[in-house]
Amino acid sequence: MSEDIAVPFEALEEAIVETLAIGERHGLETCSWGHAGDANLHSPFLLDPGDEEQVSRAEAAAQDLFSRALRLGGTVSGEPAWAGSSAASSTVSGAPRRSRSTARSSARATRRA
Numbered sequence: 657m658s659e660d661i662a663v664p665f666e667a668l669e670e671a672i673v674e675t676l677a678i679g680e681r682h683g684l685e686t687c688s689w690g691h692a693g694d695a696n697l698h699s700p701f702l703l704d705p706g707d708e709e710q711v712s713r714a715e716a717a718a719q720d721l722f723s724r725a726l727r728l729g730g731t732v733s734g735e736p737a738w739a740g741s742s743a744a745s746s747t748v749s750g751a752p753r754r755s756r757s758t759a760r761s762s763a764r765a766t767r768r769a
Contacts, residue, residue: 658700663730
């Protein structure tokens with residue numbers, strides 16, 4: 657499942673470090689890469705899309721990521737993680753939350769890439 661955030665440039669290092677810590681807390685492999693010039697980060701959480709428990713942990717990790725981006729003065733509206741994504745209507749701390757079916761589709765697209 658790949659999510660995108662953007663933070664103020666001065667918070668870039670902290671956002672990268674925290675992304676890795678979020679993955680570790682949720683028992684998921686992750687990395688953080690993106691466009692350093694505009695502090696836009698791609699933060700994928702690696703999972704087996706057929707494993708409901710991993711998908712659930714990745715959804716929780718994404719919410720933690722969104723919350724962290726907002727606390728750092730950033731946004732969760734970076735580049736779209738995959739074509740056709742749509743945020744669900746519910747929010748956490750002002751951050752869009754993807755539905756379970758959207759998360760599965762995103763995970764499948766990430767795995768194929």
